[in-house]
Amino acid sequence: MDKFLFLLSEGFKNLWRHKLTVFTAVFSVFLSLSTIGVLFIAEQNTHKLIEYMRTKYKIEVFFDGSVSNEQASQHVQEISKIPGVYSTTLITKEEALKIYKSQFGDDISQFLDYNPLPVSCVVNIKRKYSGYLHMAPIIERIKGIDDVDMIKHQSRLISRIEKFYEKGLLGLSGIAFAIILVTVMIISNTIKLTIYSNKDLLMALKMIGATNTFIRMPFILEGIFQAVLGAILASAMLYGIVYGANEMLNQITTYTINVDWMFLSWLFLIAVVISLFGSSRAISRFIK
Amino acid sequence: MMIQLENVSYSYRKGFGLANIDLTINDGEFVFLIGPTGSGKTTLLNLMYMDLLPDSGRVSIGKYNSDSIKKRKIPTLRRTIGIISQKYHLLNDRNLFENVALPLHVIGHNQNDIAGAVEEILEEVGLSGLEDHYPQELSGGEQQRACLARALIKDPDIILADEPTGNMDPVSSFDLIKLLEEINSEGTTVFMASHNYSLIKSRNHRIVEIHNGKLRSQ
Numbered sequence: 001m002d003k004f005l006f007l008l009s010e011g012f013k014n015l016w017r018h019k020l021t022v023f024t025a026v027f028s029v030f031l032s033l034s035t036i037g038v039l040f041i042a043e044q045n046t047h048k049l050i051e052y053m054r055t056k057y058k059i060e061v062f063f064d065g066s067v068s069n070e071q072a073s074q075h076v077q078e079i080s081k082i083p084g085v086y087s088t089t090l091i092t093k094e095e096a097l098k099i100y101k102s103q104f105g106d107d108i109s110q111f112l113d114y115n116p117l118p119v120s121c122v123v124n125i126k127r128k129y130s131g132y133l134h135m136a137p138i139i140e141r142i143k144g145i146d147d148v149d150m151i152k153h154q155s156r157l158i159s160r161i162e163k164f165y166e167k168g169l170l171g172l173s174g175i176a177f178a179i180i181l182v183t184v185m186i187i188s189n190t191i192k193l194t195i196y197s198n199k200d201l202l203m204a205l206k207m208i209g210a211t212n213t214f215i216r217m218p219f220i221l222e223g224i225f226q227a228v229l230g231a232i233l234a235s236a237m238l239y240g241i242v243y244g245a246n247e248m249l250n251q252i253t254t255y256t257i258n259v260d261w262m263f264l265s266w267l268f269l270i271a272v273v274i275s276l277f278g279s280s281r282a283i284s285r286f287i288k
Numbered sequence: 289m290m291i292q293l294e295n296v297s298y299s300y301r302k303g304f305g306l307a308n309i310d311l312t313i314n315d316g317e318f319v320f321l322i323g324p325t326g327s328g329k330t331t332l333l334n335l336m337y338m339d340l341l342p343d344s345g346r347v348s349i350g351k352y353n354s355d356s357i358k359k360r361k362i363p364t365l366r367r368t369i370g371i372i373s374q375k376y377h378l379l380n381d382r383n384l385f386e387n388v389a390l391p392l393h394v395i396g397h398n399q400n401d402i403a404g405a406v407e408e409i410l411e412e413v414g415l416s417g418l419e420d421h422y423p424q425e426l427s428g429g430e431q432q433r434a435c436l437a438r439a440l441i442k443d444p445d446i447i448l449a450d451e452p453t454g455n456m457d458p459v460s461s462f463d464l465i466k467l468l469e470e471i472n473s474e475g476t477t478v479f480m481a482s483h484n485y486s487l488i489k490s491r492n493h494r495i496v497e498i499h500n501g502k503l504r505s506q
Contacts, residue, residue, distance in 0.1 A: 070400075200378070204378070204390065206366075207366065207392070208394055209366035209394060210363060211363045212363075214394055283404045
């Protein structure tokens with residue numbers, strides 16, 4: 001217990017002893033976590049936008065003119081079981097006529113003495129998709145259903161939006177990964193510099209019989225403290241950015257940036273993992 | 289604690305180190321190692337505290353020997369050895385108290401025991417009252433005594449001193465040897481390397497001479 005408390009206090013004291021390198025490391029953790037945080041908030045809000053757009057995606061299915069409302073109802077049930085379909089709305093011949101009348105003002109059945117409009121169905125797509133939403137398989141499945149005459153959809157537009165979103169996600173993940181990698185290198189190098197300037201400490205500790213764990217621990221704890229400090233600063237800045245942006249948005253629109261602040265705990269976890277990785281990598285060069 | 293080297297050889301990647309060293313230092317003995325710079329004195333000492341392991345032959349320190357010692361046991365061995373070097377290896381960002389207390393933190397002593405032990409050892413080496421001083425505020429002789437205090441605080445069975453008087457004036461050098469003799473008189477084995485023959489010739493201890501990595505006389 002005494003040994004642990006000593007190592008813990010050494011980790012803390014090292015923050016002050018190596019203030020210049022600590023400042024560099026904390027600042028790089030702060031910068032990278034802030035960037036990752038901004039990317040995450042952007043992704044969260046883009047995802048909400050995509051989900052909203054998906055509520056507008058519709059597929060209109062028209063059945064053969066000879067299909068009765070009852071037969072169409074059975075086909076619609078079949079459609080609703082297709083993976084990716086959120087809901088279906090059957091539009092009977094009579095309802096189609098009402099819609100026509102409300103839109104064009106004429107009762108077409110009076111001219112023709114019969115109702116020429118087919119039974120149709122509006123298919124809504126699930127909006128809770130974590131990645132790229134593929135419309136083609138849904139349309140192919142609907143095409144395979146008996147009595148389907150025509151399908152109207154905006155799959156090319158949807159496909160473009162979804163592809164753009166997917167590429168964006170991939171790009172953001174790539175950037176975040178690159179930032180994490182660079183931060184690991186920066187932390188590793190700053191700890192290496194610290195160790196270089198503390199060769200006497202390593203030598204003294206070795207001479208007096210310190211185990212490798214005992215020698216490593218203050219450097220690793222120092223790295224963790226740096227990461228936590230960087231994460232606190234980054235969290236404060238992200239909160240400030242979101243708060244400020246929402247204040248500005250409130251003046252011009254009702255849209256607000258929504259953030260699940262639980263992601264900050266992930267940010268802290270990332271910071272600690274980065275620092276553990278960086279400091280272990282640095283110290284392993286000196287202590288085999 | 290006895291030190292024994294049996295037919296020990298060690299070579300560096302860049303060149304020659306030591307060849308076929310046979311040496312026994314008995315428990316409680318005081319032995320000087322003399323030889324010019326680059327003759328292998330530091331290599332021999334490094335082998336004794338197993339910072340280096342021999343290419344061939346065997347180094348035995350008490351119950352530990354270089355053939356069978358596990359890597360994780362080397363720190364345990366070093367806790368029984370007090371090492372003093374010419375370069376001191378004092379930590380400039382810690383005061384004298386913290387420097388001297390370090391070995392006890394490594395062993396895991398509690399803070400109260402440490403405070404008492406540090407005061408006692410600083411008095412023994414004549415550094416009382418300088419606890420708050422940083423190494424750069426101490427003279428060369430004081431720094432070497434601080435290094436000695438750090439080696440002694442854990443009550444070692446063996447003292448290995450590598451040119452401890454290298455940076456000291458003759459008076460301080462003489463005082464340090466007297467201090468080491470006092471420690472030796474209490475049963476601690478002392479093995480001290482030096483290239484200053486005039487300093488050690490008058491002391492009544494065994495002198496081992498090393499030249500070009502080989503022992504010449506004992």
